[in-house]
Amino acid sequence: MSPLQGGSRLPVAALCAAIGAGWLGLLLAGRVEIDGQSWFTLFDDAMISLRYARNLADGHGLVWNAGQAPVEGYTNLGWTLVMMLPHALGVPPRLVALAVAVAGLPLLVVCALAARRLAGDPHGSGRAAFCLVLACYALAFWTLRGMEVGALAALVTVAATLLDAAHRRRTLVIFVALQTCAVLVRTDAALLFGVLGLGLVWCARPGTRAPTALAVTGSLALVVVAHTAFRVTYYGDVLPNTFYLKMTNVPLDVRLGRGLRTFVDASLSHLAPLLTLAPIALLGAPNHRPVVVLLACLAAQCGYAIWVGGDAWDALPFANRYFSVVLPIGTALGALGLYRALAWIVATSDSRRRRILRALLLVCACTFAWRSGEALCMRLTQPSEAQALLGPPVVSIAHGIAALALFVLALRGSGVTAVLLIATERNRSATALLAGLVLWWPVSGEGSLRAVLEGPAEAAQDRQSVRVAHELRSSTPPQARIALTRAGTVAYFAGRSTIDLLGRCDPVVARAHPQAPFLPGHDRWDLAHSVETLGADVVVAWQFANLDAMERFFEDRPFERVDGWTWRRLSSP
Numbered sequence: 170m171s172p173l174q175g176g177s178r179l180p181v182a183a184l185c186a187a188i189g190a191g192w193l194g195l196l197l198a199g200r201v202e203i204d205g206q207s208w209f210t211l212f213d214d215a216m217i218s219l220r221y222a223r224n225l226a227d228g229h230g231l232v233w234n235a236g237q238a239p240v241e242g243y244t245n246l247g248w249t250l251v252m253m254l255p256h257a258l259g260v261p262p263r264l265v266a267l268a269v270a271v272a273g274l275p276l277l278v279v280c281a282l283a284a285r286r287l288a289g290d291p292h293g294s295g296r297a298a299f300c301l302v303l304a305c306y307a308l309a310f311w312t313l314r315g316m317e318v319g320a321l322a323a324l325v326t327v328a329a330t331l332l333d334a335a336h337r338r339r340t341l342v343i344f345v346a347l348q349t350c351a352v353l354v355r356t357d358a359a360l361l362f363g364v365l366g367l368g369l370v371w372c373a374r375p376g377t378r379a380p381t382a383l384a385v386t387g388s389l390a391l392v393v394v395a396h397t398a399f400r401v402t403y404y405g406d407v408l409p410n411t412f413y414l415k416m417t418n419v420p421l422d423v424r425l426g427r428g429l430r431t432f433v434d435a436s437l438s439h440l441a442p443l444l445t446l447a448p449i450a451l452l453g454a455p456n457h458r459p460v461v462v463l464l465a466c467l468a469a470q471c472g473y474a475i476w477v478g479g480d481a482w483d484a485l486p487f488a489n490r491y492f493s494v495v496l497p498i499g500t501a502l503g504a505l506g507l508y509r510a511l512a513w514i515v516a517t518s519d520s521r522r523r524r525i526l527r528a529l530l531l532v533c534a535c536t537f538a539w540r541s542g543e544a545l546c547m548r549l550t551q552p553s554e555a556q557a558l559l560g561p562p563v564v565s566i567a568h569g570i571a572a573l574a575l576f577v578l579a580l581r582g583s584g585v586t587a588v589l590l591i592a593t594e595r596n597r598s599a600t601a602l603l604a605g606l607v608l609w610w611p612v613s614g615e616g617s618l619r620a621v622l623e624g625p626a627e628a629a630q631d632r633q634s635v636r637v638a639h640e641l642r643s644s645t646p647p648q649a650r651i652a653l654t655r656a657g658t659v660a661y662f663a664g665r666s667t668i669d670l671l672g673r674c675d676p677v678v679a680r681a682h683p684q685a686p687f688l689p690g691h692d693r694w695d696l697a698h699s700v701e702t703l704g705a706d707v708v709v710a711w712q713f714a715n716l717d718a719m720e721r722f723f724e725d726r727p728f729e730r731v732d733g734w735t736w737r738r739l740s741s742p
Contacts (some may be wrong), residue, residue: 184723188304191617192277195313196270198628201635208662209267210631211315216657217242217673218249219265219315222361223661226247226256230402233674241400242674243407247354248317262662266315273312276319279301280497283326287463287501289604297608298504302497306613307487310625317354318493324351326497328365329466335372341381344369352392354408357473359393361494364469368462393527406676414672414679415477415689423687424478431479431489432471439487439611441536443499446608449506452513463498468497477539481689487616496612503608534575537559539570567618630712631658637709638662645707646742652705654713668703670694670710685714696722706741710734 179215199210210216221231221243233242243249255268281302288298302308312319319403328347334340348366351358366385372403373381398471401407416424436444447464454460470491474480480489488496621625630702638659641651645665670693672678678699683692691714700708700722710719711734726734 171315184300185303188300189619189625191304192274192309192313192621195309195625196267198314198625199266199270199635201632203636203639206422208263208264208635209265209270209271210629210635210658210662211266212311213634213655213657214265215269215315216631216661218245218317218657219252219269220657220661222249223256223262223265226253233660233669235373237666239404239605240674240676241404241406242411242669244357244409244411245317245355246396247350248320251320270313273315273319276312276323277309279323280308280319280326283323283330284497285499286330287326287498288505292506294504297508298501299502301500301609303597304609304613305496305500306616306620307489307493308496310487310616310620311490311493314625314628316490318490318647319495320354321351321358322497324354325365325466325494329459329463329498331460332365332368332372332462333456335369335381336374336377340687341369341384345384346383348389349392352389353396356393356396359389360469360473361466362389364465365462367460368465369689371462372458380546400635410676410679411673411690413676414693417680418682418693419478419687425475427687428475428478431483435483435488435492437536437539439613440492440499442608442611443496443503446504446506446510447499448500449510450502452506452509460502463502467495467499467502478687478689481691482626485616486619487613498614500608507607529645530575533607534572537572537575538569541566541572545569549692567615612623632654634658635662637711641665641707641709648708650704652703652710654710659709668699670696670699670708670713675699685728688714700726706738708736710736 201208201210211219220233221246224235225231226232230239231241232239243460251272252265252269255265259267280674281299284302285299288295308319308322312322324347328344328351331344332342344366348362351362366382366389369385370378370382397407400409404410444467447467451457451460451464465468474489474491477491480491492499516635616626634655635658639661639662641649641659641666645651645663647665649665650666650668651659652670653669656667656669656673658673669675669678672681672693672695673690675698676696678693681693681695682695685692696719699705708719708723710716713734714721716734723730723736727739731737
């Protein structure tokens, strides 16, 4: 028997119960009690798509404001069509967001099952990948808060499992179907499926590669052309409005510089274990081609995230929306790489084992120490910003304690390393626990801890947006026009014609020059156009990037300041 194959199983039921409790917390994160009724909301960007879906279900078309010229303010056509279903089925508006969030649960399970299949099950690596994906906070957050991330991750991960069966005709049919759905859900999924499609051709038998390549590339080109034709016909533009908002009028070096900085920071903060262990999955692989293709998917998505300048939410302590799509693949490769590394360590001599384990402990300790030191410096130099970005000090303290403990373990030497070796050699549960510590804590630990201590990210703001929407609905006439920064939730529940100050649903602002340091989708505005030309009656500039500029704009205009973030036109009813 292999030294890694013995031992008892993990208490799977208890683990699944803990994961389910975390999922329930995310599902209820957007719950607001108003007049004795529960209202639910999603992440604000998801609520923008939900407004488009509601207008479509109501017969107004895929538009931001009913009766106005269509503008493609979303980037997820397929997911927006899915969001239309609760409206079409008559689900009350206050519960639609909950229905969309619940629809993400099976997507998470599909991701976990597909990751288990990718990892196989040598020494329990498949089961570890399954549990790690289920407990992946970044993937659960973006999915259960209404974004299309879970749908894309499920489609990509299931498609990746087809690489081992590339010679079957049925595989090609399934792959083409998954590819079509993914590109319709989000156009830039064409990049990942382009890599997977080339990998499918590479993994196919020599006699079937030509027809496989023709089917894969032909279907991909067809769906991209069809979607583009729809976009040109319906919206009068080749690309979505958000492309111009995020990618134009920004120097290439500025965009790439920010993308590279955010990627390096994310790698050092929470992605390092996956990115380090994933290539080790190649060691001893009976068929290296699928593993190479999966590694190419990780590299392609990392490169794409850098190319677009990163995400607006990169400051959150977990993977952004781009990398979360490939987290199940990365987790499967990381789990497999960890188990293969452990098997290699076990097979070496005693003295070499101690040196290897001591080096690994020191590397982990330095990582935690760097994270804790960075947080401490930021709290001392920028206390207000640190509180917003880093959360409660207990998170930084936890990193510091972890670093100290790992340093002590590394310096203690042979006694501690011997205990670790006995655990990993003779007990599968201990080995799986080690996998959890190495892979889960850096990727999901800080995000999960902060969610427990202060609630999921942005949830408090989303709940407040629901209250603001109800106040606006009760205090403004139906014909009022409201200009917003956090446009999604307020626009959906207020039931008024709305103006997006940040330009996601406004082609004029989207093509304007940035007014602030580059931050994708949040760095440009045109107040004269949004407020005066479009005729805003109320301006709700909550969390506006430059409140001083907003105050100066209203100094000599016929507006009254209602509160710190809200202005009302004096001539408006």
